Amino acid sequence: MTSPSAPVPSRATDAPAEQTGATIRAMRVIQHIITAVLLGIGAVRAIADGAPGFAVVVVAVSFAGLYAAGALSQRRRRSIAVWWLMGLAVVWLGMLVVSAEFVWLAFPLWLLAGYLLRGWLAVLFAAAVLAAVVAAPLVHGRALGAADVIGPLVGGLFAFGIARGYVALTREARERERLVASLVAAQAESAQLQDELAAAQRHSGAIAERTRLSRDIHDTIAQGLTSILLLARAGDTAPDRDRAFGRIEALAQASLVDVRRIVAELAPAELDEQALPGALRRLLARLSDDTGIAALLQVDDDFPTLPTPVEVALLRTAQSALANVRRHAEASRVVVSLSAWGRSVRMDIVDDGRGFDTSTLPAAAPVGGYGLRAITERLRELGGGLDVESTPGDGTALSAHIPLSAAGEG
Numbered sequence: 001m002t003s004p005s006a007p008v009p010s011r012a013t014d015a016p017a018e019q020t021g022a023t024i025r026a027m028r029v030i031q032h033i034i035t036a037v038l039l040g041i042g043a044v045r046a047i048a049d050g051a052p053g054f055a056v057v058v059v060a061v062s063f064a065g066l067y068a069a070g071a072l073s074q075r076r077r078r079s080i081a082v083w084w085l086m087g088l089a090v091v092w093l094g095m096l097v098v099s100a101e102f103v104w105l106a107f108p109l110w111l112l113a114g115y116l117l118r119g120w121l122a123v124l125f126a127a128a129v130l131a132a133v134v135a136a137p138l139v140h141g142r143a144l145g146a147a148d149v150i151g152p153l154v155g156g157l158f159a160f161g162i163a164r165g166y167v168a169l170t171r172e173a174r175e176r177e178r179l180v181a182s183l184v185a186a187q188a189e190s191a192q193l194q195d196e197l198a199a200a201q202r203h204s205g206a207i208a209e210r211t212r213l214s215r216d217i218h219d220t221i222a223q224g225l226t227s228i229l230l231l232a233r234a235g236d237t238a239p240d241r242d243r244a245f246g247r248i249e250a251l252a253q254a255s256l257v258d259v260r261r262i263v264a265e266l267a268p269a270e271l272d273e274q275a276l277p278g279a280l281r282r283l284l285a286r287l288s289d290d291t292g293i294a295a296l297l298q299v300d301d302d303f304p305t306l307p308t309p310v311e312v313a314l315l316r317t318a319q320s321a322l323a324n325v326r327r328h329a330e331a332s333r334v335v336v337s338l339s340a341w342g343r344s345v346r347m348d349i350v351d352d353g354r355g356f357d358t359s360t361l362p363a364a365a366p367v368g369g370y371g372l373r374a375i376t377e378r379l380r381e382l383g384g385g386l387d388v389e390s391t392p393g394d395g396t397a398l399s400a401h402i403p404l405s406a407a408g409e410g
Helices: 011-048 053-072 078-098 100-116 119-139 146-234 241-266 276-291 308-329 372-381
Strands: 294-299 333-341 344-351 385-390 396-403
Touching: 011 053, 011 100, 053 078, 053 100, 078 100, 078 119, 100 119, 146 241, 146 372, 276 294, 276 308, 276 333, 308 333, 308 344, 308 372, 308 396, 372 385, 372 396
Parallel strands: 294 333
Antiparallel strands: 333 344, 344 396, 385 396
């Protein structure tokens, strides 16, 4: 029964994007680990194969430094990233000259090519790396077998496919982020439009009420006062002064009746002859007589006299809630409590009815003939609010609170 403010995307909407982002981050970490492991394996095998240790260390450190510089640069432009990849390829070719064991690093180069390069450029780069892998043993005087060609070919295709999948995941994550941002903006705009519509409706209602009041005052009180003024001015020269003053008294009495009628129309009839606790007792007694529900009113001993706007708002809220208890709750007992806490007053309405799931209730659902949104707006106009708690099978608790300073103390 709560009235939601601006709607926000659900966890179901955010979860896929979060999972995709986590997958992308995991793939990046795995790529860095693979590169470091293959670099270490290549360096160890190169030294074991008799390559000059100093040269192996120099080329390995150069490759590692250049790779780390590019990997740690999270905001690099694509053009710079392409040149970074080309630089890695050049350093790697130098490493192949030192030792053919560095062919292992072709795998991360294929991964990077599939991610950074597009179209035929990516294919050509991958083919060039494959050619270097196949040629490396020949450069160092080794015999070339079928495995030296088929193995790198399968590995290259596998790495290139993984990289293209990585690109697809990245695009999907960005598209989800864009869609979620659009959804949030649309929901915020919708909430703003709803607030503006509610404000326009309140303003229109206020204008209509002011128009009605001005018309009533003009047609009754103003006309009576005008007549009284004219009679008073002519009183000294009137042939029958007693009759003139009698007419003045009659007009004044009629104007007073009109004033009382207009004032009565501005306040609920239940509050004409009794304060809020009395009006609530009458509502609860009527509820008990009509339905047999045990109804109880609890009022703090120090409960203050309230301003009329506050009494009206709390009474309307109680009427709505009790009507809902009558129609839907299937309750056997309801308790209404009035309490004062600091500079605010609170009215709690608790029943032992069947309750409901508050998350499934529409924001504009009717409550006792009054829309929940209207009740909430009435309380918010006085600086207060409405809280509703309910669980299926465990009753409902409604709490309305209003600061006394919002309407001036009575």
